[in-house]
Amino acid sequence: MATTKATAMAHPEFPLDPNLVYLNHAGVGTWPQRTRDAVHRFADECLHRGAADYPNWLEAEDRLRARLARLMGVAGAVSDIALVPNTSAGLSMVAHGVTWQPGDEVIINDQEFPSNRWVWQSLARHYGVHVRQVRLSDGATPEDALIDALTPRTRLLPISSVQYGTGLRMDLERLSNACRERGVLLCVDAIQTLGALQLAVDADFIVADGHKWMLGPEGIGGLYVHPRVRDELRIWQIGWHMAEDLGAFDRPDWDPAGTGRCLEPGSPNLLGSHALEASLAVLEDVGLAEVERRVLTNAREAMEGVRRHGFELVTPTEADRHAGIVTFRVPGADPERLLAALRARDVACASRCGGIRFSAHFYNTAEDLEEAWRRLQACLAAE
Known part of the structure; x- marks a missing residue:
């Protein structure tokens, strides 16, 4: 799989595998280079x-x-x-x-x-x-x-x-x-x-x-x-x-x-x-206020993606009612099968509440989320 635009723009502290889209920080987060x-x-x-x-x-x-x-x-x-x-x-x-x-x-x-x-x-x-x-x-x-x-x-x-x-x-x-x-x-x-x-x-x-x-x-x-x-x-x-x-x-x-x-x-x-x-x-x-701003920006971007693709949003949309987690359901799709298919395509996420949970951190980009949606659509097309 070719390197995506998202990984090419990755934060220097997070040199992730170029094929990986990591959206599972609500499960187990990645390590920064400094931690390693x-x-x-x-x-x-x-x-x-x-x-x-x-x-x-x-x-x-x-x-x-x-x-x-x-x-x-x-x-x-x-x-x-x-x-x-x-x-x-x-x-x-x-x-x-x-x-x-x-x-x-x-x-x-x-x-x-x-x-x-x-x-x-x-x-x-x-x-x-x-x-x-x-x-x-x-x-x-x-x-x-x-x-x-x-x-x-x-x-x-x-x-x-x-x-x-x-x-x-x-x-x-x-x-x-x-x-x-x-x-x-x-x-x-x-x-x-x-x-x-x-x-x-x-x-x-x-x-x-x-x-x-x-x-x-x-x-x-x-x-x-x-x-x-x-x-x-x-x-x-x-x-x-x-x-x-x-x-x-x-x-x-x-x-x-x-x-x-x-x-x-x-x-x-x-x-x-x-x-x-x-x-x-x-x-x-980075600054705790800046981390929060980016996390919430990514959450809003993910919610917009859910809406754009016609999926059912589980997470509240009100600004004061969500953090970094965005959970959604794909009508007609079994969440566990869809999760397995996403993982096979190197999208790290989770299955919760009968749907899929994305949790992007501050270093994730809009391109990361777009790549996740592209791969999710490929999973659905392969069904």
């Missing part, structure tokens, strides 16, 4: 010097915490960031760290990824928590459906900032205000926002893995715990790295760190930290 180089350097250092320069490695951790804090909109709370293996681990730390009372209630919804449903449903058999699922379509707005479901027993509301299937973008400010007024804890799964759009929300917990829009590896992410609730969170994973007096191995007593590090029980993922820190540096060099 950081991993290469770290591997060489481990090969030639072992851990002789371990203090330098911890500096990469510090830089990563600071970048995650800025991305989460809590730049002044760097010490409140815990580095976690993934979103599910962070959600589990919250779900099983809150001190529950029988009869407490958690409100979940019908559009969440399993990681943000199952962990809360597990509370019923462990702590007697009542977990109630609502349909986001049952209210005048999705937020109305959730707010109307809150009761005096509601202890926590978990919500994804952007729903992984439909691409629905939630009004986090409204949900935050409602939770504050009612004394309800708010836990935001921000994996479909961080790295794509800027985030600003007064939440008790924010968590995300780095392997999607943040363009990092799997196995490293961030969990923000607001200081107002950290002391109430039960710590159930214990290890040397979470001690206040880090490195005082001979002390007979110990206390958990008074920062987010209290949620990091053992040896850190330093390889992942080096990689994700490099990826976030790329995003910050």
Whole structure:
């Protein structure tokens, strides 16, 4: 297959295979060149010097915490960031760290990824928590459906900032205000926002893995715990790295760190930290506002393509109701067969909500999207 115009214009940090159209950042994102180089350097250092320069490695951790804090909109709370293996681990730390009372209630919804449903449903058999699922379509707005479901027993509301299937973008400010007024804890799964759009929300917990829009590896992410609730969170994973007096191995007593590090029980993922820190540096060099502008431009371009080709758009078109995800259905086409055909033609995307999900990042171009549509039409013609 010949090199397309889209790949010829590729961003220098993303030297992708010239035949590939990559539109799956809501699944697993690509790595920047800088990230690959950081991993290469770290591997060489481990090969030639072992851990002789371990203090330098911890500096990469510090830089990563600071970048995650800025991305989460809590730049002044760097010490409140815990580095976690993934979103599910962070959600589990919250779900099983809150001190529950029988009869407490958690409100979940019908559009969440399993990681943000199952962990809360597990509370019923462990702590007697009542977990109630609502349909986001049952209210005048999705937020109305959730707010109307809150009761005096509601202890926590978990919500994804952007729903992984439909691409629905939630009004986090409204949900935050409602939770504050009612004394309800708010836990935001921000994996479909961080790295794509800027985030600003007064939440008790924010968590995300780095392997999607943040363009990092799997196995490293961030969990923000607001200081107002950290002391109430039960710590159930214990290890040397979470001690206040880090490195005082001979002390007979110990206390958990008074920062987010209290949620990091053992040896850190330093390889992942080096990689994700490099990826976030790329995003910050472009500028988070500029990244958001380009992501939204690409989303609008993709929506226009859906309309132009006569497909059914699943993702909301309102400017404040979508982020980088664009999901659509092709009438008469089986989504799984169509996905397989697109992958065979080197279009990386996903199948969600009975349709196809495109998720273009800031470095994708209008030509990338046009090439994806051309190949999709070729798939349909071959049926």
